Amino acid sequence: MLRISRHSPTHSRRTPPRTLAAAAALLSLAFTCAALPHSGAAAAEPRTADGAQSTAPRTPQVPAGVTAGVAVFDRQTGTFTEQLNASASFRSASVVKLLLALDFLWNRSPADIPDADRARLDAMLRSSQDSAANHYWSTYGGPAIADRMITRLGLVDTAPPPAGYEGYWGYTAISARDTVKIYRHILELAPADVRDFIMQRLRQSTRCASDSFDQHFGVAAAFNRPWAVKQGWSAFSAKGTCGPGSSTSARTQAGSAAPATGAAGVDLSRPALHTTGTVGTGDRSIVAVLTLHPDGTSYGRAYTDLGRLTRSLHVPGGTAPTGTWYGTWGSDVAVRNDPALGDNLLTRLPAGVDVLVGCQKKGQAVSVPPYTNDWWAYLPQYGGYVTNIYISHPDNQLPDVPLCTEQH
Numbered sequence: 326m327l328r329i330s331r332h333s334p335t336h337s338r339r340t341p342p343r344t345l346a347a348a349a350a351l352l353s354l355a356f357t358c359a360a361l362p363h364s365g366a367a368a369a370e371p372r373t374a375d376g377a378q379s380t381a382p383r384t385p386q387v388p389a390g391v392t393a394g395v396a397v398f399d400r401q402t403g404t405f406t407e408q409l410n411a412s413a414s415f416r417s418a419s420v421v422k423l424l425l426a427l428d429f430l431w432n433r434s435p436a437d438i439p440d441a442d443r444a445r446l447d448a449m450l451r452s453s454q455d456s457a458a459n460h461y462w463s464t465y466g467g468p469a470i471a472d473r474m475i476t477r478l479g480l481v482d483t484a485p486p487p488a489g490y491e492g493y494w495g496y497t498a499i500s501a502r503d504t505v506k507i508y509r510h511i512l513e514l515a516p517a518d519v520r521d522f523i524m525q526r527l528r529q530s531t532r533c534a535s536d537s538f539d540q541h542f543g544v545a546a547a548f549n550r551p552w553a554v555k556q557g558w559s560a561f562s563a564k565g566t567c568g569p570g571s572s573t574s575a576r577t578q579a580g581s582a583a584p585a586t587g588a589a590g591v592d593l594s595r596p597a598l599h600t601t602g603t604v605g606t607g608d609r610s611i612v613a614v615l616t617l618h619p620d621g622t623s624y625g626r627a628y629t630d631l632g633r634l635t636r637s638l639h640v641p642g643g644t645a646p647t648g649t650w651y652g653t654w655g656s657d658v659a660v661r662n663d664p665a666l667g668d669n670l671l672t673r674l675p676a677g678v679d680v681l682v683g684c685q686k687k688g689q690a691v692s693v694p695p696y697t698n699d700w701w702a703y704l705p706q707y708g709g710y711v712t713n714i715y716i717s718h719p720d721n722q723l724p725d726v727p728l729c730t731e732q733h
Contacts (some may be wrong), residue, residue, distance in 0.1 A: 394500055397638055413482075468486060477599075481500075658673060686729040
């Protein structure tokens with residue numbers, strides 16, 4: 326086995342070589358150097374002996390530079406276990422699609438809706454399809470939808486888009502505590518067939534959204550199933566990397582420049598990333614984490630920061646997945662079905678994102694001069710492997726990750 330050390334005896338960090346992009350292209354890895362990799366794994370998450378998250382109270386860990394609104398509601402006890410800026414209004418991005426679906430189904434049974442609407446709602450709720458949201462927003466009154474749902478659900482921090490941007494459903498303002506109210510309505514007050522229709526689709530959330538952005542961040546990554554999620558993202562300049570192709574950048578729908586702020590000072594320009602949904606058997610906990618990030622923040626950086634914040638929360642009924650969180654470096658890093666190069670691509674990671682490593686094994690040696698490594702990390706949440714070259718650790722073999730003993 327050819328093995329070239331990826332670190333000197335006195336330096337634990339490594340600098341990507343100038344030839345990295347050319348070598349990656351040759352290997353069909355199609356990545357570009359993004360930043361210096363970080364050495365070491367992310368801090369271990371507090372867990373009980375059976376793998377469940379610790380129930381000890383703790384303060385939400387908000388990464389530097391991130392503005393967050395957080396609410397976690399335990400439906401079993403009827404109490405909030407986390408609240409941080411819970412009444413602060415954020416632009417909703419795609420979280421407003423919950424209100425679009427509820428409004429359409431308000432006086433309708435899912436059994437009676439046309440097939441075209443069933444298909445649109447399925448794509449909007451599972452894969453966050455924007456064209457479906459455009460249809461409902463433009464057909465059923467735009468801002469009037471927000472007004473109706475504010476009255477129907479008793480929302481207190483929600484507001485339609487600001488004047489001049491009435492066509493922008495993603496500019497609807499929403500708070501973490503109002504998001505909890507929306508989920509409580511779906512679960513506890515909506516007709517059973519409406520509840521089941523919406524929640525079934527949120528449980529079937531696709532990893533790749535319709536715009537090719539990886540949407541299994543936050544709740545979907547921090548907890549084992551059962552969970553159900555509706556995510557939101559806006560104003561990221563990079564293209565989606567999820568699946569076999571890429572897409573347009575995650576800008577606000579309709580593509581024109583956003584004003585800096587909307588009604589009541591709601592920020593409409595900084596990158597937004599939101600994770601909302603339910604966690605645990607019987608949808609025990611409702612989780613809403615709404616975040617804004619500094620201008621220029623990459624999707625992978627925001628994805629990672631939101632993930633770390635979500636994993637710090639006390640979420641009754643939530644069980645942390647088994648594995649160790651590590652950072653990655655580079656962009657368009659390939660996740661493959663087998664620990665080898667070839668025609669086995671599953672998806673590509675957002676640049677610099679944290680990943681959960683379940684185990685590792687030797688496979689095909691990968692060379693990115695001056696680095697060579699034949700160890701591969703198995704990512705259980707993706708069902709595939711990445712070469713350890715792109716794991717942010719100075720050793721070829723990760724010291725605290727077990728060997729893969731099963732055929733994945």
